[in-house]
Structures are given as C-alpha cells and as structure tokens.
Amino acid sequence: MTRTLAVIGAGPAGLAAAVTAAEQGMTVTVIDAGLQSGGQFWRHPSEPHLPHFARDESVGHHHWRRFVDLRTRLDAAVARGAVRRLYGRQVWQILAGGTGFVLHTAAVAGADPVPPAERAVSAERVILATGAYDRQLPVPGWTLPGVMAAGGVQALVKAHQIAPGRRAVVAGTGPFLLSVAAGLAEAGVEVVAVCEANSLLRWARRPLHAALEPGKLLEGAEYARTFLRHRIPFRSRTIVTRVHGEDRAEGVSLSRVDTRGRATGEPTRVDADLVAFGWGFTPQLELAVQLGLRTRLDVDGSLVVDIDADHRASLSGVYVAGEATGIGGAVQSWTEGELAARTTVADALGTDAPARRRGLRRRVARARAFARAMHAASVVPTEWSRWLEPDTLVCRCEEVDAAAIAEAVDDQRAEDPRDVRVTARPGMGWCQGRVCGFALASLVGERTGCRWSTAQIEPLHKRSIGIPLPLGEIAALAGASTPPEPESPHAHALAPATAAPDRP
Numbered sequence: 001m002t003r004t005l006a007v008i009g010a011g012p013a014g015l016a017a018a019v020t021a022a023e024q025g026m027t028v029t030v031i032d033a034g035l036q037s038g039g040q041f042w043r044h045p046s047e048p049h050l051p052h053f054a055r056d057e058s059v060g061h062h063h064w065r066r067f068v069d070l071r072t073r074l075d076a077a078v079a080r081g082a083v084r085r086l087y088g089r090q091v092w093q094i095l096a097g098g099t100g101f102v103l104h105t106a107a108v109a110g111a112d113p114v115p116p117a118e119r120a121v122s123a124e125r126v127i128l129a130t131g132a133y134d135r136q137l138p139v140p141g142w143t144l145p146g147v148m149a150a151g152g153v154q155a156l157v158k159a160h161q162i163a164p165g166r167r168a169v170v171a172g173t174g175p176f177l178l179s180v181a182a183g184l185a186e187a188g189v190e191v192v193a194v195c196e197a198n199s200l201l202r203w204a205r206r207p208l209h210a211a212l213e214p215g216k217l218l219e220g221a222e223y224a225r226t227f228l229r230h231r232i233p234f235r236s237r238t239i240v241t242r243v244h245g246e247d248r249a250e251g252v253s254l255s256r257v258d259t260r261g262r263a264t265g266e267p268t269r270v271d272a273d274l275v276a277f278g279w280g281f282t283p284q285l286e287l288a289v290q291l292g293l294r295t296r297l298d299v300d301g302s303l304v305v306d307i308d309a310d311h312r313a314s315l316s317g318v319y320v321a322g323e324a325t326g327i328g329g330a331v332q333s334w335t336e337g338e339l340a341a342r343t344t345v346a347d348a349l350g351t352d353a354p355a356r357r358r359g360l361r362r363r364v365a366r367a368r369a370f371a372r373a374m375h376a377a378s379v380v381p382t383e384w385s386r387w388l389e390p391d392t393l394v395c396r397c398e399e400v401d402a403a404a405i406a407e408a409v410d411d412q413r414a415e416d417p418r419d420v421r422v423t424a425r426p427g428m429g430w431c432q433g434r435v436c437g438f439a440l441a442s443l444v445g446e447r448t449g450c451r452w453s454t455a456q457i458e459p460l461h462k463r464s465i466g467i468p469l470p471l472g473e474i475a476a477l478a479g480a481s482t483p484p485e486p487e488s489p490h491a492h493a494l495a496p497a498t499a500a501p502d503r504p
C-alpha cells in the first residue's frame with residue numbers, strides 16, 4: 001500500500017492538502033520556496049522576529065483564523081512525525097519513474113544550504129499547489145524604479161511592513177487592486193487614484209454568481225469602508241497610459257478608455273512616486289508542464305492544469321490544487337487542497353469519505369462560478385497594445401521592445417509566440433517569460449490574427465530546469481547518491497519530529 005506524498009506549495013491549497021493527507025494517514029513532505037507557510041494570501045512578517053504573529057487569531061488578515069487552524073494542525077502533524085517541512089526550498093525539477101517521483105530541490109537565497117545528498121526528495125504521489133504570480137502589461141515608463149507589480153507591493157506591506165512609496169497610483173483590473181490600495185492606505189501611503197480598466201457594470205452581468213459568495217461581498221464592503229475612511233479616489237474605465245519620470249516614477253498619465261481599451265479624450269497627469277500594476281495572475285505551471293500534464297486554456301486566457309472533478313491530473317499519482325487549476329482566490333484554493341488530499345488518500349489507502357468529497361466538489365463549483373464572473377468583469381482590454389510605443393520594452397530581461405516583436409512577425413514571418421521568442425529573444429532572459437509571457441502571446445496573437453492556443457502557450461511554460469539555478473546545483477547531482485525508489489509506506493526517512501521548525 002502506498003502512503004508517501006509530496007506537497008509542493010504551502011499556501012492555502014498546499015497547507016490544506018498537507019494537513020488533510022497527514023490526518024488521514026499519509027506520510028507527507030511539504031516543500032515551499034518561502035521561509036514560512038502561508039503562500040501569497042497569508043503572507044506575514046518573519047515569525048522568528050514576531051513569534052506570536054502566526055498564532056494570534058485577532059490579526060486583521062482575511063481568513064486568518066483559518067490559517068491559524070491549519071498551522072496548528074500542521075504543527076501537530078509535524079510533532080507526531082507525519083509531516084516533514086522543507087521551507088526555503090525550491091523544487092526545480094520533478095521526475096516521474098518507477099513507483100513514484102523524485103523532486104530535485106535547491107535552497108533559496110537566504111535559507112540554509114542543503115547538503116547534496118538531501119537535495120532530492122522522493123514520494124509515491126505528488127500534489128502540486130504551486131499558486132500563481134502577477135500578470136503584467138507593459139506601458140511606456142513601466143521600467144522606472146517606483147513602478148511595481150501589485151502583488152510585489154502587497155508582499156512588501158504584508159510581510160515586511162514597509163510602505164514602498166508616499167503617493168501611490170494602483171491600476172489594472174480586478175478586485176485585487178482594492179486589496180492592495182486598502183493595504184497601502186492602512187500602511188500610511190496616500191493613494192491618489194485606483195484605476196480599474198473596466199466598467200463596474202460588468203459585474204452586473206452575472207449577479208447570481210457574485211451573490212453565491214457572500215464572503216466576497218463582505219470583503220468588498222470592507223474595502224469600500226477603507227476607501228471612504230482614507231478618501232481614496234476610485235476611477236473605473238481608466239488606465240495609466242504612461243509613467244513619467246527621469247530616474248524614477250514621478251507621475252502618471254491617466255486616460256478614460258472605452259470597452260476595448262481605446263483612450264477617449266485627453267489624458268490627465270497625476271503625481272505619484274509609486275505605481276502598482278495588477279492585471280490578474282498567471283498560474284505557476286513549470287513543474288506541471290515538466291511532468292507533461294495535460295493543460296487547457298482557462299476563461300481568462302491563462303494556461304491551467306486540466307484535472308478531473310476530484311483533482312487528479314492526467315498522470316497517475318499527480319494531483320493539483322489551488323491557482324494552478326485556475327485563478328479563483330484563497331477560499332477556492334484551500335477547498336481544492338482538501339479535496340485533492342482526500343482523493344489522494346482514497347487512491348492510496350482506499351479510505352474514502354464520499355459525502356465530504358461531494359460537499360467539497362460543490363463548494364469548489366460555487367467558487368469557480370464566482371471566479372468566472374470575476375474574470376468576465378476584469379478582462380484585459382482587447383486593444384491594450386495601443387498604449388505602447390515602438391520603443392516600449394516588452395521583455396525587460398532581454399530588452400526587447402514592441403517594434404522588435406512586430407518586426408519578428410511582419411518581416412521575419414514568426415508565426416506564434418514561441419517563434420518570436422527564438423527570433424527576437426523576448427522571454428529568454430532571467431525571468432524566462434514570467435513577466436512578459438502574457439503580453440508577448442497577446443501581441444503576437446494580435447499581429448498574426450490568431451488567438452493563442454494551448455499548443456502555443458505551453459512551450460512558454462516549458463523549462464527543464466524550473467528556476468534560475470547555480471550550475472553547482474546540477475553538478476552536485478553527479479556526486480549525490482540517488483535516493484532509493486520509494487517502496488514502503490515510509491520509504492523516505494522523516495526528520496525527527498522535534499527537528500522540524502517552521503523555518504529550514
């Protein structure tokens with residue numbers, strides 16, 4: 001009987017999955033690149049510096065009690081030897097073979113180094129709960145210091161309690177803008193404009209779906225109160241068409257736009273030293289694509305892992321939960337985490353709780369209906385590329401501008417994003433297309449007249465080495481003994497219960 005499980009990611013989905021699987025009898029290794037659990041949603045200050053923070057139920061984060069509950073149960077599972085935590089570790093490669101999977105890991109900057117022999121982790125089953133990252137669109141001036149991804153701004157405020165500027169403009173689309181603006185205002189930053197590219201009336205098109213999630217409506221009401229208290233101006237159908245400044249951001253031009261994103265009227269200038277852009281999120285799929293899991297395009301144009309109703313992926317032994325299956329928010333993520341874990345337990349141990357799984361499936365379906373309404377209300381305007389100028393950088397790593405992408409398509413006959421990538425090099429640099437991938441696919445699609453397909457997008461996520469890695473890590477593989485194929489229920493030795501702190 002197989003019992004070992006590796007959970008990659010300790011955000012809402014991964015935490016719920018690890019805790020559930022351990023409580024149902026699996027032996028779990030949970031791995032996260034972060035130095036502590038929580039993922040993006042429950043990002044919080046460093047626990048060694050604020051040790052009581054992670055146990056304090058009165059903390060103002062949304063759904064913090066849920067986090068405290070999961071953390072407490074995880075600690076208990078660690079103490080009885082059912083869970084091993086590997087934090088500050090990034091999985092850079094995952095290989096399927098024999099009776100399970102081998103995960104190659106590397107310590108992240110700032111974490112303790114890992115001896116070569118301990119870098120590989122094996123398990124019979126894997127739950128991928130790798131979350132998402134910020135989706136960005138280029139605009140003239142977006143490379144100036146002071147311009148940041150909205151998620152990055154949120155991380156500085158939540159984890160480091162730093163106010164990253166004095167006067168902020170928050171722009172893009174989606175409810176996440178409200179959360180970022182509210183967080184900035186509470187941190188003492190003057191938020192001079194929140195610019196939503198779409199009309200709020202778009203929400204009215206699916207009122208029932210929105211009403212299905214009363215928790216979200218309450219969150220919205222809370223943000224409205226914060227906006228009123230801090231007098232934050234909210235402008236719908238408005239975008240930033242340019243960031244001004246010499247050495248850093250000094251202001252922005254704001255324009256009203258029509259439903260397609262075409263500017264109407266004259267832009268107005270607003271002074272700001274912080275500009276936070278959020279255009280939704282992109283699921284983090286490197287490991288899923290490495291494993292060759294079947295993928296599909298979601299309603300927001302993102303590539304996601306294609307799963308069955310119980311969260312099994314197309315490869316036996318692999319399950320996926322959270323934003324890697326589609327962007328839907330934290331509640332959906334932790335519900336999916338529990339469902340994926342219960343399915344894993346049913347497959348591995350034969351013990352099932354069918355009624356509980358049915359309930360979880362229904363909860364996920366409700367959350368997905370809300371997510372569809374959210375995506376329909378928060379679309380990237382189809383003609384956003386009008387905001388670009390020929391010399392606007394699209395790929396910051398390789399310094400490829402909009403004109404070079406147009407030239408690759410028009411003059412060099414590149415047919416799809418992958419072709420353009422090998423021709424003009426966008427997406428070939430340090431971030432491997434994580435920042436420019438969506439913009440690139442969208443620009444190429446517009447020029448070729450073809451909406452992008454799974455086959456065109458998947459190669460942009462394909463990396464045999466998932467993260468930038470020192471060559472020494474790969475060289476060390478030659479010297480390290482390969483971990484034994486997992487064969488018994490406890491094939492991977494667990495660290496002693498007492499030696500498993502929340503940090504590596």
Ligand SMILES: Cc1cc2nc3c(=O)[nH]c(=O)nc-3n(C[C@H](O)[C@H](O)[C@H](O)COP(=O)(O)OP(=O)(O)OC[C@H]3O[C@@H](n4cnc5c(N)ncnc54)[C@H](O)[C@@H]3O)c2cc1C
Nearest residue numbers: 009011012013033039040041090091131151322323329330
């Ligand atoms: C930057 C950012 C900030 C966000 N802030 C908010 C917010 O304030 N409010 C809100 O409602 N929603 C926020 N979201 C949306 C949010 O991601 C989700 O709703 C929720 O956190 C999703 O949970 P998850 O478990 O699916 O993924 P996540 O919370 O993203 O957790 C995934 C975890 O997997 C880990 N991971 C990924 N790949 C690897 C790997 N190869 N090796 C090891 N570890 C890996 C990551 O370190 C991360 O901790 C944010 C998203 C982003 C990208």
